[in-house]
Amino acid sequence: MATEPDAFRDRLKRKLGLARGSAEPAASTSDAAPASDVAPASDVVPASNAVPAPDDASVAPIAPTAPALAAKPRAEAALLLERMFERRAKRAAGAAAPRERASIAPLPRGPARPLPSALALRVNAHGEHAELERRFTEPRMQEALQHLREHGSEALRLHAQRAEILPFALARAAFLDTETTALHGGAGCTVFLIGVGLLEDGALRVHQVFLRSPSDEAASLARVLELLEGVDVLVSFHGKSFDRHRLHARLAMLGFDSPLLSFPHLDLGHIARRFYRGELRDQRLQTLEREVLGLHREDDLPGSQCPAAWFAHVGGRPSRIGDVFEHNALDVASLALLAARFAASPTESSSGREWLSYARGLRIAERRDDARAALEQAIAKLNADSADYLRAQEEARRLRPARARSSSRAKPPA
């Protein structure tokens, strides 16, 4: 009977081309559930000593008793299993570019870097979660935050071109960036690191809530909701179409009431596209960082490699998980710097596009006179054969006094 466990296992192995007994399944990976034996004495416990941080990346912490040779057949088995499951799909995919597969996560290039030592364990009603706090106090950041605060970030809110953003000064904004296991929005896409940046006196405080394993999810998400209490606007980079939906889905699956979709949300990605479309190579955050803010990251772990690092970490393998924290924190910091940049009112040297964006914002804010003045600046600066010039003309039509518009429309046919 194929349903008996042994026969079943044999059949599975045979399908995978494994000779019986040649590859005993690894004894359950002894990845030593982190911190499970460290009783939280208080609400906050430093976790650095509880999290395994292999010094030598070459020592695989899996199955220490398994003979070294066993590793090879297992890797082959995994590949064969993939092949078995995906045989049809591969034929189907045909000439289409093979989808990137990271289920057998390769170790991202670069040395393994363990969890940050300052990572703390916290407890709430939903259980334990890990969180890292980091303050950005560099002069440049201080300057930027001061700018945001002092100028009430008015230009930024106008550039957002959304009426619901206008009432909120950004003093109580949360800068949000998440790391997820995939780019698709399916139920299997986990948000494993959530960076929330809040303005403090003279600093940006970034809270990084981290899932040590999927079972931390409820406690972690509850913590994120807690961090968002008192926040009145979210600031992100293309988070309106990505991050907030991923978080919303996770919250919904776990039965939380999710405020994510109803939050006023200022998406810097949209503004960046308006300002730099066709001008920069692309409008990704790191490109803007380099080209607009003049910043340069060293040894950054590309975002595309973050999921693999987390998979390896959860599986107890050496990984660059520490670099994921760094990557995410810098992303959040960049959001604040970029927001400050966009919060500067346009000047003589600003581009026609910037003026056009500003003019639209003013029109949406019902400041039509100001809008007309800004639009004049825009039209003067824009190239007459550009698409933006046409957009400016359209904007001018909308800004025409209501009477003029209605009379022109009501003109009877000759």
Next chain:
Amino acid sequence: MGVEAILERLRRDGGVAGNLVAEHVVPPADAQLSPFPAALDPRVVAAFRARGIEQLYSHQAEAIEAALCGRDFVVTTPTASGKTLCYNAPVLHEAVVSQRASKALYLFPTKALSQDQVAELARLIESGGFGLHAATYDGDTPPSIRRTLREHGDILVTNPYMLHVGILPNHPKWIDFFRNLRTIVLDEVHTLAGVFGSHVANVLRRLLRICAHYGARPRIFASSASIANAAEHLRRLIGREVQVIDRDGSPRGAKHFWIYNPPLLEPVSGLRANALDEARRLATLVAGEGHQSIFFTRSRAMTEVLTKYLKDHATEQGRDPEKIRGYRGGYLPDLRREIEKGLRDGGISTVISTNALELGIDIGRLDVCVMVGYPGSVASTWQQAGRAGRRGSSSLAVLIARGLPMDQYLALHPGYVFGGRGEHLAIDPDNLVVLASHVRCAAFELAFAKPAVFGNAPSEQVAGILDYLAHEARVLHDDGQRYHWMAETYPAEEVSLDAADIDNVVVVDAERKTVLGELDRPSSITQVHKGAIYGHQGRQFLVEEFDHAGRRAYVREVLTDYYTEAETETEVRVLHLDESREHLPSHRSHRGEVHVVTTATVFKKIRFYTRENVGAGDIDLPPEEMETDAWMIVLEPEAARRLRLSEGHRSKGWRGLGKLLHQVVPLFVRCDLGDLGWSAELRSSHFEAPAITLWDDHPDGVHLAAKAYELEGEVLRAALSIVRGCACEGGCPGCVGPRADVGPDAKSVCEDVLACLVEGVWPPSPTPFAIA
């Protein structure tokens, strides 16, 4: 022309009447009427009354009562007996009574069916003034309205593919819908057979698992063509016991069902006239204007050839060829809609179709149905025959037998079809590969808590698969209590429910730069190889280039007098045996796994009408490869010696037996001939003895050969009765194959072998040639 007049004309036609070998009249029946059940909300009753329905047929009332008592049901009454009302009424009742707090999900096997269904629901909702939202949600739904439908749709109509790849993996977007899901409707569940059905059964396990996560336990209403094991099929499909409703209460006119056996051309060889030519001949008698006819063929290519023939004929007769249309899968949706509409409003008088029109697509009722060849199952035969039959007037269905054993068996044993019990549907939801694929998808959708439960799948299998995915493939993380998805991939995208699902080849008209149609990859190597003629609405297109890797075939319209047929070569290797039985001293039977490689080798150019071979060419395409399950019959060497299989012409007879068995097995296990592959070797390299191998022509097996292995005794007895009952002298296409193919002794060899296998009767020992 009325059907009675057509019948009269056929009976009088000297060339035709003699070929009508069996007639079955389904007598007219009066309606069995029932009032609306008292428990049905009066507003719903009023909506049906407003649509002109004053009373119900008895089976409809039975279904509604079952539903109102909270039972699941399957209704298996014939085509056009008002099955949709059986589930629409309780679904509307639930939605109205709960004040729109009850949602329903309809699952239809094809997109075309869902369009029809939504139109009907919309009319009901409007006449009841319910303010409910019914809509299709499938791949064609514009992204801009998807969110609205998810949030405000009351009744959503979709298909298994969309559910599998679009809806279930994104269930967090559907929380409100799933939380309030009260009813799942499965239409045409007889189409959920074989590997496709096994996949859908697992998609349903995933659906019910997600519903349970959100606290819902929807009822399931199903409809089906008549099948022998409806209750068992549903049990396998959804893991529940359902009430079977099979007493038809709808009225019908008399249906004349004839089996037409083309005349013998050569009594010695048993060669019969070609079925397609006979269809053409019948068409001149049964097709015409003033009534509507449908012709079903067994392949896309034959649909195109017959369409051309009938259009040519109409042109010769001075009639409008545009009233004659072909219809098949692979046409683009707009063209299909146009033809369906033409059939409904009478603009089209004759349609030639593959089984694409067999399902409940709304084309109204026609007068005459001609099936060119046995459709492969009794259920399909009655579905197709059911396309003809207007209320209160007679209808005609003709099944033209081809020169194939299955068809000839039916010509000899018409009771097999007329008895109408339908066959047993075979699905195997616990098939290792199918199950594992969907456990993987399910793990993506929700973490599996230990001990893992996945519908009624054997728990140790599920546990084994999860263990494997976690510790070997590492796409799951096992934290001791749960298995969590731990990969960047989207597994549903990598699991295709059937070959035709996503793996499509697009046929491009290179001249007009338009897409002409599409077809599935496995059939592409024989249909659109370079040099093939691709038929479309009776027109011919030459394939100029086939980009196999890019899945595109470039064609150009040509005027030719031929069509093409490709040949394939298949190689089979035994991988291992799972189960064996000894039937000594004659043979052993085995169930096991084989590796099959199929290569398209050459194609023939065949002239229309005369079917002369007017040329040939080579095909240079990569082979199709797969591993699959097989049933093997291996003769004992001593038996082979006593049966004198190695002697002269007798050796070819072994091949005849393989051919015969291949065609008999589908009588016992619901599948198409194309679902099974076969080979007959006189000396198998694996067994070193004569062996016949039949395998599932689907990667990794679909429980067909395995079932044939279990039913071996019955299969062999049926094969013996065909050989003994066949009137031919030395083998014919109706039994072991034409002499040209299997040699002059094949029939006696097959009879000898089968008598030995079934009855243990040995042929008289050959007299030893002795020199005194």
